[in-house]
Amino acid sequence: MPSHDPMPPPGTSALRYELLAKCSTTRARAATLHLTHGPVPLPIFMPVATQASLKGLTPKQLEETGCRLCLNNTYHLGLKPGQKTLDAIGGAHKLQGWEHNILTDSGGFQMVSLLQLAQVTEEGVRFLSPHDKSPMLLTPEHSISLQNSIGSDIIMQLDDVIATTSPDHARITSATARSIRWLDRCIAAHRNPSTQALFCIIQGGLSLPLRRQCTQEMLARNTPGIAIGGLSGGEAKSSFCAVVSAVTELLPETKPRYVMGVGFPDDLVVSVALGADMFDCVWPTRTARFGNAVTARGTLNLRHQSFAEDFRPIEAGCGCVCCRAPAEGGLGVTRAFVFHTAAKETAGAHLLSVHNVWFLLGLMGRVREAVVRDVFPGFLRGYFAEMYGGDKGRYPEWAVEALRGVGVDLMVDE
Amino acid sequence: MATLNTGQSSEDMFTVVKSTSNTLAPRLGRLTLPGRNAIETPHYIGLTSRGVVPHLSQDNYASLTSIQGVYTPLEDFIERKVPPLYLFKPPDGSSRLRRFTALPDKSLLVLGARRTPPVIAPPATSNTNDSIAVSTLVGFKLLKAEEYAESVEKLGADIVIGLGDIPYGRALGSKRIVKATDRSIEWLQDHVARRKRNAGQAGFEGQGKLFAPLIPLSCAKQQFYIDTLAEELQNDVAGLAIYSSVTLEDLPDEIAHLPRLDLTEVATPRAVLRQIANGVDVITMPFVSVVTDAGIALDFTFPGPKQIPPTPLSLGIDLWTTSHATDLSPLREGCTCYACTDHHRAYLQHLLAAKEMLGWVLLQIHNHHVIDQFFAAIRSSIAAGTFEKDIDTFTRCYEPELPEKTGQGPRVRGYQFRSEGPGEAKKNPTAFNTYDSSGVETPVAPDASEDAGDLEGKGFAEKDG
Numbered sequence: 001m002p003s004h005d006p007m008p009p010p011g012t013s014a015l016r017y018e019l020l021a022k023c024s025t026t027r028a029r030a031a032t033l034h035l036t037h038g039p040v041p042l043p044i045f046m047p048v049a050t051q052a053s054l055k056g057l058t059p060k061q062l063e064e065t066g067c068r069l070c071l072n073n074t075y076h077l078g079l080k081p082g083q084k085t086l087d088a089i090g091g092a093h094k095l096q097g098w099e100h101n102i103l104t105d106s107g108g109f110q111m112v113s114l115l116q117l118a119q120v121t122e123e124g125v126r127f128l129s130p131h132d133k134s135p136m137l138l139t140p141e142h143s144i145s146l147q148n149s150i151g152s153d154i155i156m157q158l159d160d161v162i163a164t165t166s167p168d169h170a171r172i173t174s175a176t177a178r179s180i181r182w183l184d185r186c187i188a189a190h191r192n193p194s195t196q197a198l199f200c201i202i203q204g205g206l207s208l209p210l211r212r213q214c215t216q217e218m219l220a221r222n223t224p225g226i227a228i229g230g231l232s233g234g235e236a237k238s239s240f241c242a243v244v245s246a247v248t249e250l251l252p253e254t255k256p257r258y259v260m261g262v263g264f265p266d267d268l269v270v271s272v273a274l275g276a277d278m279f280d281c282v283w284p285t286r287t288a289r290f291g292n293a294v295t296a297r298g299t300l301n302l303r304h305q306s307f308a309e310d311f312r313p314i315e316a317g318c319g320c321v322c323c324r325a326p327a328e329g330g331l332g333v334t335r336a337f338v339f340h341t342a343a344k345e346t347a348g349a350h351l352l353s354v355h356n357v358w359f360l361l362g363l364m365g366r367v368r369e370a371v372v373r374d375v376f377p378g379f380l381r382g383y384f385a386e387m388y389g390g391d392k393g394r395y396p397e398w399a400v401e402a403l404r405g406v407g408v409d410l411m412v413d414e
Numbered sequence: 415m416a417t418l419n420t421g422q423s424s425e426d427m428f429t430v431v432k433s434t435s436n437t438l439a440p441r442l443g444r445l446t447l448p449g450r451n452a453i454e455t456p457h458y459i460g461l462t463s464r465g466v467v468p469h470l471s472q473d474n475y476a477s478l479t480s481i482q483g484v485y486t487p488l489e490d491f492i493e494r495k496v497p498p499l500y501l502f503k504p505p506d507g508s509s510r511l512r513r514f515t516a517l518p519d520k521s522l523l524v525l526g527a528r529r530t531p532p533v534i535a536p537p538a539t540s541n542t543n544d545s546i547a548v549s550t551l552v553g554f555k556l557l558k559a560e561e562y563a564e565s566v567e568k569l570g571a572d573i574v575i576g577l578g579d580i581p582y583g584r585a586l587g588s589k590r591i592v593k594a595t596d597r598s599i600e601w602l603q604d605h606v607a608r609r610k611r612n613a614g615q616a617g618f619e620g621q622g623k624l625f626a627p628l629i630p631l632s633c634a635k636q637q638f639y640i641d642t643l644a645e646e647l648q649n650d651v652a653g654l655a656i657y658s659s660v661t662l663e664d665l666p667d668e669i670a671h672l673p674r675l676d677l678t679e680v681a682t683p684r685a686v687l688r689q690i691a692n693g694v695d696v697i698t699m700p701f702v703s704v705v706t707d708a709g710i711a712l713d714f715t716f717p718g719p720k721q722i723p724p725t726p727l728s729l730g731i732d733l734w735t736t737s738h739a740t741d742l743s744p745l746r747e748g749c750t751c752y753a754c755t756d757h758h759r760a761y762l763q764h765l766l767a768a769k770e771m772l773g774w775v776l777l778q779i780h781n782h783h784v785i786d787q788f789f790a791a792i793r794s795s796i797a798a799g800t801f802e803k804d805i806d807t808f809t810r811c812y813e814p815e816l817p818e819k820t821g822q823g824p825r826v827r828g829y830q831f832r833s834e835g836p837g838e839a840k841k842n843p844t845a846f847n848t849y850d851s852s853g854v855e856t857p858v859a860p861d862a863s864e865d866a867g868d869l870e871g872k873g874f875a876e877k878d879g
């Protein structure tokens with residue numbers, strides 16, 4: 001074990017964070033996260049296999065994109081196939097034939113965002129059964145028990161999720177305090193700390209003092225990993241960056257940091273610069289269904305007429321099985337063929353999902369490589385130049401601002 | 415047993431390895447196209463929709479199935495004024511259609527005009543003297559025979575089926591038979607003349623073998639056409655496309671050496687056996703994807719279990735049945751396909767119930783594997799001379815029909831169906847209509863069939879008060 005490696009928190013060995021390198025300018029880190037189902041490189045993008053399946057891809061295809069850690073949603077697996085079935089089968093790895101790692105959320109976020117009538121009380125999240133409208137209750141203990149049955153390698157605490165855009169400061173404050181109390185209940189309820197790493201979720205809306213306070217409280221609980229929650233896209237990007245930056249500043253070097261629900265390429269590279277390591281988002285695979293290809297030069301909507309006769313690969317130079325030429329063992333799929341099948345045969349969306357997941361995993365791989373070689377600021381310059389065709393005027397202001405805050409000025413050439 | 419081996423005009427493309435009679439008898443053969451896997455016949459080829467076998471992205475097709483070839487209809491590619499496929503020039507100079515659809519090099523590629531089964535054209539759009547009605551993404555249109563003959567030759571298919579005046583879904587009166595025969599002869603003659611003119615010209619390097627489409631009638635009723643094939647065009651036609659089982663019944667010796675591709679839309683394994691018993695070499699089976707969409711895993715062997723069961727066995731397992739929910743056994747005991755070796759019934763049950771696309775992917779892989787085994791056993795049976803007896807065993811072991819669909823299939827892709835008149839049943843349940851039309855959406859809200867008791871029973875949450 002390297003000398004800088006910390007002692008695991010008492011009673012846990014489900015996770016070991018091995019720091020490999022730190023960027024000498026920004027807060028970016030390169031690491032290897034050792035989990036129950038094998039090591040994963042950090043920083044990492046985790047695709048979301050909501051119901052134990054990733055948009056029609058076989059686990060084998062997902063594995064071939066390089067993915068070694070994907071998400072399942074507790075809320076969905078709790079409904080289907082349900083806890084009893086999960087127990088009988090022996091958990092989600094067994095269910096989906098996935099030999100690598102799984103992270104599950106707590107179910108709370110989806111409960112609140114999908115069921116308008118959900119109500120949060122001290123006991124848990126109250127909601128009406130979608131069928132007969134009878135009242136139901138999801139508690140922190142339920143959530144952990146369900147995640148124990150799922151057997152995911154990383155599990156999340158149930159938190160009191162409030163939209164960061166909520167104007168009700170008192171409600172945000174009480175939700176933050178409640179999330180801390182629920183963390184204690186989750187830790188107490190967790191049956192498998194030696195195989196499943198429990199992450200706390202830092203809340204506090206857009207209030208930096210509240211975020212800092214929550215961070216201190218949760219760090220005292222010493223969970224093996226730390227998530228930053230409640231940033232689901234409704235807030236201004238500058239506020240998002242301010243929160244991530246304020247929190248990572250306080251975090252120990254020895255634990256992974258997961259920013260939940262982030263998946264746009266710009267957001268990922270900036271968040272890494274601000275000191276975050278882990279990200280998940282349904283966007284790359286959901287958008288594939290609408291014919292969108294994520295590339296280093298932006299997102300292409302291949303359902304647009306202009307691609308009907310475009311016989312180039314989805315992204316030139318991409319190493320995914322779709323983009324590689326047949327002579328290189330790939331399929332040589334053209335944009336025109338994606339146009340031809342998109343929204344008509346699901347296989348067209350499967351191909352795009354493969355490409356999109358490959359792209360985001362590859363992007364994180366290049367970030368990691370740049371951090372290890374300590375050339376990350378240069379990587380950022382190259383990344384934005386490519387993404388915006390070299391036009392600095394098109395660089396998003398929030399990104400420029402956030403990166404200035406960690407010592408990289410995109411507007412000044414090296 | 416006499417072995418006939420006549421390999422005239424089709425050169426070495428098709429060799430009959432074993433046959434007892436020229437008509438109405440099963441035969442073993444080998445279909446060899448340059449650069450492709452040699453296919454032992456009888457065998458099947460897959461059916462594509464917009465260039466892919468439904469549910470199977472080409473990487474899965476290549477690595478997780480043993481499908482030896484596909485039938486691809488031109489009508490899936492010509493909705494635009496200038497079809498992009500016609501403009502495509504693969505950088506490596508290989509087949510346009512193959513590269514466009516990313517079909518693996520080893521797979522046989524057969525090109526025809528229409529899907530099988532096709533969407534039946536409304537009477538207002540019926541075949542004419544110089545064109546046939548085709549169904550494209552944007553509706554029916556007429557495809558000119560000369561346009562077809564000119565275009566398909568540039569696409570690089572291994573086998574091209576000539577355009578026939580096939581009256582899908584309609585019986586032919588005697589006047590109409592004469593018309594269909596005349597048209598089919600004329601179109602084929604013209605096609606052959608064009609092939610000769612274009613042979614060797616730039617753009618036509620990858621000319622495939624030409625198969626003649628027979629009209630879905632007995633040969634006697636299209637005698638004139640058969641004579642043309644046997645005499646005038648004997649050096650130009652390399653195979654036959656069969657659209658009705660009656661055509662096999664009096665197939666004359668003069669064209670018996672030609673490989674027979676079955677497009678009769680067989681609906682059951684029994685129908686497959688009957689066609690093979692009558693001498694079909696390569697067959698297409700629309701029922702495989704239908705069964706897959708129904709959530710059913712095929713579950714039969716040929717000729718069947720060693721002991722004939724007291725009651726006929728089902729040909730498939732309905733994975734919608736909730737009793738599979740915790741069943742970790744393979745879809746079919748002993749199956750070596752990816753779905754059965756890496757996954758289990760419980761996962762399939764879950765994927766279907768959750769309407770996840772992967773469920774149909776895995777079923778498609780498994781079902782094609784069962785069909786692979788079926789055909790291997792058929793060939794062994796013919797080789798052993800026990801085919802007739804084995805068909806009898808199969809008939810006694812298994813139910814005649816495939817199981818009924820009980821669950822919901824994947825979302826029906828709208829372009830596969832056209833309104834065939836008022837009062838037509840809805841193809842998709844209404845609940846799906848609120849989703850985007852571009853594919854299957856993951857249902858985000860719990861299923862309305864779940865009541866609070868179910869949720870509690872599953873440990874999802876508890877009833878509150």
Ligand SMILES: [Zn+2]
Pocket residue numbers: 314315318319320321322323324355358
């Ligand atoms: Zn790619």
Ligand SMILES: [Zn+2]
Pocket residue numbers: 745746749750751752753754755780781783
């Ligand atoms: Zn199988």
